[in-house]
Amino acid sequence: MHILITGGAGFIGSHLCDRLLEDGHNVVVLDNLVTGSLDNIAHITQDKNFRFINQNVAEYIDLQDPVDAVMHFASPASPSQTAPNGYLQLPIQTLKAGALGTLNALGVAKKYNSIFMLASTSEVYGDPLVHPQTEDYWGNVNPIGPRSVYDEAKRFAEALTMAYHRTHNVKTRIVRIFNTYGPRMAIDDGRVVPNFICQALRNDPLTIYGDGSQTRSFCYVSDLIDGIILLLNSDITSPTNIGNPHEITILEFAQTINRLINNPAGTILENNRTQGDPEQRKPNITKANQMLSWHPKVKLEKGLAETISFFKNQLDD
Ligand code: UDP
Numbered sequence: 001m002h003i004l005i006t007g008g009a010g011f012i013g014s015h016l017c018d019r020l021l022e023d024g025h026n027v028v029v030l031d032n033l034v035t036g037s038l039d040n041i042a043h044i045t046q047d048k049n050f051r052f053i054n055q056n057v058a059e060y061i062d063l064q065d066p067v068d069a070v071m072h073f074a075s076p077a078s079p080s081q082t083a084p085n086g087y088l089q090l091p092i093q094t095l096k097a098g099a100l101g102t103l104n105a106l107g108v109a110k111k112y113n114s115i116f117m118l119a120s121t122s123e124v125y126g127d128p129l130v131h132p133q134t135e136d137y138w139g140n141v142n143p144i145g146p147r148s149v150y151d152e153a154k155r156f157a158e159a160l161t162m163a164y165h166r167t168h169n170v171k172t173r174i175v176r177i178f179n180t181y182g183p184r185m186a187i188d189d190g191r192v193v194p195n196f197i198c199q200a201l202r203n204d205p206l207t208i209y210g211d212g213s214q215t216r217s218f219c220y221v222s223d224l225i226d227g228i229i230l231l232l233n234s235d236i237t238s239p240t241n242i243g244n245p246h247e248i249t250i251l252e253f254a255q256t257i258n259r260l261i262n263n264p265a266g267t268i269l270e271n272n273r274t275q276g277d278p279e280q281r282k283p284n285i286t287k288a289n290q291m292l293s294w295h296p297k298v299k300l301e302k303g304l305a306e307t308i309s310f311f312k313n314q315l316d317d
Contacts, residue, residue: 002026002067006057006105007074009036011184012119012177012221016071017041019225021049028067032056034093035076035085040184057101058093066112069232072105072157073119079147079274080190088274091149098153099160106164109172117173117232118161120239122281123151124176132247132282135176135239147276158239165237173231178243178283182221182303183310192216196254197304197311200263209272212251217282219244220303223296230292243283244296260304 003020007013008029013036017027026049029041033054044050055061057074075097080086087094102118109116125133126141141151158174165172181193188194196206219242227242248256254267288294 001069002028002065003069003071004028004030004063004067004108005071005073006030006101007036007072007119009033009038009041009052010073011040011182011186012180012224013073014040014184015182015221015225016073016228017044017050019229021047025049027051028053028063030055030057030061031074034090035186035189037186057104058096059104061104061108063108067108067114069115069117070105070109071117071119071232072102074101075119075150075153077121077150078189078191079150079277081272081274083188083190085186085188086190087150088146094149095153098157102157102160106160106170109170110164110168115171115173115232116161116164117175117228118157120158120174120176121154122176122178122241122243122283123147124155124158126151127276127278128280131280132245132284133241134284135241135287142276145276146274172237173234174239175228175231176239176241177224178219178241178281179216180219180221180224180243182307185307187311187314192250192253193218193307194311196257197261197308198315200257200261201308201312201315203263203265205265205268206254206258207270207272208250208254208267209270209277211269212254212267213249214277215247215249215280215282216253217244217247218253218300218303219296220298223298227288227292227294230294231288234292236291240288241283241285242288242294243285245282245285246300247280247282256300257304260301261308
């Protein structure tokens with residue numbers, strides 16, 4: 001297949017490129033490197049089946065060669081209040097990537113009659129009142145809160161994707177991605193995984209926002225990619241959760257990382273939670289399990305070991 005990946009120089013997008021190239025496909029990446037990085041794709045830029053276009057997805061995509069699939073993964077995604085590449089610092093760009101970017105990417109899929117996959121998010125559930133989150137839950141999102149620039153952009157993107165499916169019969173897939181971690185996460189994106197690992201490697205205390213009782217469920221990136229490929233090759237047009245249901249509190253997560261890295265500095269509590277920071281998050285993955293025979297395989301400590309070794313190299317460089 002010939003596949004266009006928007007955001008292909010990002011954390012998840014670049015792992016997707018690797019897998020698709022390994023499987024013999026031809027990959028075109030469109031990315032403006034606002035949150036992605038050429039470092040993530042440096043090892044594949046010379047591959048004869050790979051091409052990179054430096055472009056903002058919110059601008060018209062003039063793709064001359066037909067593609068069999070369009071995978072729309074471009075968007076800022078970190079909710080950090082301070083990171084320059086987080087969506088709170090890029091509010092309009094984030095809304096444009098979700099709205100205009102999705103429109104442009106769907107336009108390419110419609111033009112070439114290709115499969116379209118939207119990278120959606122557990123953030124469509126907002127601060128969820130249903131736990132664990134099933135795909136039929138409509139969410140609890142403040143439409144004008146700070147996180148709305150991401151949450152509502154992705155909700156609009158889902159609506160647009162379904163409209164193209166219903167109106168133009170585009171073969172669409174919507175993957176709702178829960179917290180994912182692994183090598184190539186941006187070291188400075190302010191999310192909990194890079195923050196905690198880098199703090200621990202520097203023997204600093206881990207900054208827990210709030211009291212650490214909020215929960216997340218972390219999926220290793222290779223498991224996510226397995227699920228995405230299975231979904232791409234399926235005929236499921238309705239949204240599908242892909243994530244790891246192993247739920248832990250942020251405090252437990254910090255303690256695990258300190259133990260794995262032997263960091264004696266412990267944790268400090270900071271009153272730093274973004275408004276709308278979900279109290280709990282855990283995917284219900286029954287649908288992916290039953291319809292795709294997918295389930296995550298990589299245990300947290302194994303995935304963290306790989307991720308720690310990546311960040312150790314980054315800090316040593
Ligand atoms: N968090 C934290 N310390 C940090 C960074 C994040 O305690 O240094 C918390 C944050 O408040 C949230 C959770 O960790 O409750 C996960 O945050 P992240 O930024 O990774 O993304 P989210 O899951 O909210 O999209």
